[in-house]
Amino acid sequence: MLAVRLAPCFILFFALISLHSILVSEANVNNQNENVVNVKVERLIDISTQLVKIVSTISVLNKGTVPLKEYIVQFGDSRHDEKLAYLLVSLVDSNKKRKQLVATKINDNGPFASYRVNFGSDAVEGGKSVQLEVEATFSHLLNPYPEEIIQSEKQLVVYKGRVYFPTPYTTETQTTRVKLASSTGVESYSKVRPVATADRFINYGPYDKIAPTSTVEPTNTEEELRVHVENNTPFLTTERLERTIQVSHWAGAVSIEELLDVVHAGAKLKGSFSRYEFQREFPSNGQSSIRGWKTRLPVGAFDIYYRDEIGNISTSNVRYTPSSVNVDIRPRFPLFGGWKTQYTLGYTLPSSNNLFTQEGSSFTSSNYVLKVPFIDHIYDDMTIDEATVKIILPEGASNFKLNLPYDVKRQSDEVYYSYLDTIGRPVIVLTKKNLVEWHIQQIEVRYTYKPLYLLQEPLLVVGSIFSLCLLVIGLVRTKTTLDGK
Structure with a gap:
């Protein structure tokens, strides 16, 4: 009877311990995110072909005292994560030499997936900064609009993303360039100032003091990047x-x-x-x-x-x-x-x-x-x-x-x-x-x-021919008559 009464107490005790562990873990993550700053981000979004290629150059600063062992990479919405075909994260030194880092997908059941980049032996010491280069290629991310055209019409496509660089860290300054298939045929694009067009590029920024990206997909025009352009390259x-x-x-x-x-x-x-x-x-x-x-x-x-x-x-x-x-x-x-x-x-x-x-x-x-x-x-x-x-x-x-x-x-x-x-x-x-x-x-x-x-x-060929020869020899040497004599 006493064991039955104590059972709810034990359940409540273990539940409190689990909740405390979760809160401590979240607090550690938040503290680590506050100590990491994207000093400068330069992003190139190439939509000049049927593939979307995004190259981001990030200057990462560790403001804390504990060495930074990992960095989180995000892309901003569920469609980018579903269509991701290739991801390469490199550590770039002062001589422009690149060292590939391991990126692992984080299954946190969030609105979109994140990728944990492990620095390994190149952990960033407190007060130091490093330069990362993130290359990502996406398939089927450009949607034809209109979806049907006649034989003589041009093909127009729409790309949707985020104006601000998606990241769980604070960004000091950032710029984004969108590369188009041609310098003509731009139907519309998000006008988040400052923005300008030049030849085959749409230039966004610089934007300063950008807070960490929201964990939900953008629903307002201030964060959504939408480009509607002509693209007649082979799809x-x-x-x-x-x-x-x-x-x-x-x-x-x-x-x-x-x-x-x-x-x-x-x-x-x-x-x-x-x-x-x-x-x-x-x-x-x-x-x-x-x-x-x-x-x-x-x-x-x-x-x-x-x-x-x-x-x-x-x-x-x-x-x-x-x-x-x-x-x-x-x-x-x-x-x-x-x-x-x-x-x-x-x-x-x-x-x-x-x-x-x-x-x-x-x-x-x-x-x-x-x-x-x-x-x-x-x-x-x-x-x-x-x-x-x-x-x-x-x-x-x-x-x-x-x-x-x-x-x-x-x-x-x-x-x-x-x-x-x-x-x-x-x-x-x-x-x-x-x-x-x-x-x-x-x-x-x-x-x-x-x-x-x-x-x-x-040997199979020779053996088959030899067996056939023996069979023919045997049949020739065998005498048979109709009356059986």
């Missing part, structure tokens, strides 16, 4: 990319094939399409359309093919340079807003450029490492909604180890059967969403392979 999106990388020790080659679903993600075409007017008045007619793009392949690529469901597309062209192989991709018809196309692009690389033998290899077992890009350069300022990469290793490969430059989701391994396979070839399946050009980085796949497996296919 080409790869909705789905299926990339297959197959390693062949027997052929000494790495074969790569890509299946791409691409769509014009800009303002949709309203009304019918007139090819006659398009060919006669281009580029003034259909200036927002996409006639083709350039894909860049690794050096040494050969046996290149480009086809769709109908067959080979002869309007393509291949140009070789010392640093890459450029393929001019031209679909069978120009792409207007909302139009889609699907095509397959394949090529072969010599294994000497991508497959290497590691130390510790022997006659009976060898260790290999495969180095290939996770994705290729499909077109300038590209965006990929979802990519699936399948790596098909030789039959008999084992002990797989992956070295990835960024977070990639690994799916369940599969098995692929080809000619003369017995147990099948192991397949590593990787997926990732929201990719941009920065994700063109090499991945490493380490595995063990026995060279004796190279004799498997020749």
